[in-house]
Amino acid sequence: GSGKVTATPEQGDVEFLSPVIIGGQTMNMDFDSGSSDLWVFNTQLAAASQAGHTNFDVAKSTTFKMLTGSTFTISYGDGSGAAGNVGTDTVNIGGATVTSQAIELATAVSASFVQDTQSNGLVGLAFSKLNTVKPAQQKTFFDNAKDTLAMPVFTADLRKAAVGAYEFGAIDSTKFNGSLSWAAVNTTSGFWQFSSQKFQVGTGTAMNVAGGQAIADTGTTLMLVNAAVVNAYYSQVTGAVNNQTVGGVTFPCNSQLPDLSVDVGGNYMAVVRGDDINFAPVDQAGTTCFGGVQAIASNLQIYGDIMFKSQFVAFNNGNNSIGMAPHQ
Numbered sequence: 006g007s008g009k010v011t012a013t014p015e016q017g018d019v020e021f022l023s024p025v026i027i028g029g030q031t032m033n034m035d036f037d038s039g040s041s042d043l044w045v046f047n048t049q050l051a052a053a054s055q056a057g058h059t060n061f062d063v064a065k066s067t068t069f070k071m072l073t074g075s076t077f078t079i080s081y082g083d084g085s086g087a088a089g090n091v092g093t094d095t096v097n098i099g100g101a102t103v104t105s106q107a108i109e110l111a112t113a114v115s116a117s118f119v120q121d122t123q124s125n126g127l128v129g130l131a132f133s134k135l136n137t138v139k140p141a142q143q144k145t146f147f148d149n150a151k152d153t154l155a156m157p158v159f160t161a162d163l164r165k166a167a168v169g170a171y172e173f174g175a176i177d178s179t180k181f182n183g184s185l186s187w188a189a190v191n192t193t194s195g196f197w198q199f200s201s202q203k204f205q206v207g208t209g210t211a212m213n214v215a216g217g218q219a220i221a222d223t224g225t226t227l228m229l230v231n232a233a234v235v236n237a238y239y240s241q242v243t244g245a246v247n248n249q250t251v252g253g254v255t256f257p258c259n260s261q262l263p264d265l266s267v268d269v270g271g272n273y274m275a276v277v278r279g280d281d282i283n284f285a286p287v288d289q290a291g292t293t294c295f296g297g298v299q300a301i302a303s304n305l306q307i308y309g310d311i312m313f314k315s316q317f318v319a320f321n322n323g324n325n326s327i328g329m330a331p332h333q
């Protein structure tokens with residue numbers, strides 16, 4: 006079979022939320038191709054942490070089973086995190102169903118998760134080797150579902166300030182222009198990692214980038230790239246400055262931003278629209294804006310939602326490859 010759900014952007018496209026039915030309870034969750042735990046807000050949490058969220062209640066599920074003695078502890082790139090205990094239940098994502106999916110029940114969550122009241126947890130879609138459950142590591146929803154799917158793939162169709170979709174088991178070719186360009190994925194680190202050795206600012210010349218690796222990460226809001234890419238890109242933007250106080254590069258909100266093209270697998274230059282790189286104003290007057298492309302110290306670049314808003318992406322675990330094409 007296959008399963009398709011909406012991906013609805015939060016204010017400012019900070020994250021995209023999708024409905025997941027767990028033991029008959031619908032939870033709006035953040036699908037994250039950069040991690041491998043499925044965890045939920047639930048009634049074990051302190052009342053102050055539960056406030057404003059939809060909280061999974063094991064007592065209301067007739068299919069939930071505790072995995073006695075199992076725990077999880079996860080932390081994310083921005084320092085946020087969650088921890089708790091674990092059970093299994095039936096998970097249905099748009100019709101794609103897994104009967105015994107590990108459901109990680111947070112007993113503690115960091116403040117930024119509590120404040121993000123629209124999100125009721127995460128669905129990790131990276132490789133199961135990154136799952137944090139102990140003593141026995143658990144599989145992701147996609148890993149559990151893939152043998153029953155018509156194809157061992159899922160796709161991300163994320164749209165700027167508009168409702169998009171995640172689909173499991175099928176590739177909807179009406180959603181992208183032309184055909185997908187495929188790149189080999191190196192699964193060693195547990196991410197959807199591929200070679201990305203060149204970049205191009207606007208119509209300029211292609212330049213090499215150190216390290217030349219990137220991951221496709223739907224759970225990261227921005228595009229975090231090598232400092233050389235950031236410098237080359239914003240050198241083309243009048244008034245761009247590295248603003249320590251706000252923690253990254255800002256520029257005048259009325260800037261005409263160039264596109265940024267990044268190499269995917271050595272045979273496709275993914276064009277990220279300049280307009281999408283104007284992420285959000287940092288001041289009340291809306292005169293100074295924060296860039297959607299920012300620097301990361303590591304050589305492993307993180308292509309997050311800023312890229313997904315320009316590119317339809319297919320994640321293929323059949324032959325461990327990633328496919329991209331501009332949105333239709």
Ligand SMILES: O[C@H]1CN[C@@H](c2nc(-c3ccc(C(F)(F)F)cc3)no2)C1
Binds near residue numbers: 086116121223
């Ligand atoms: O760890 C890497 C794996 N993918 C990236 C990711 N980051 C988050 C995240 C979501 C929500 C929040 C909060 F609500 F603001 F707390 C924080 C972080 N989800 O995936 C980074």
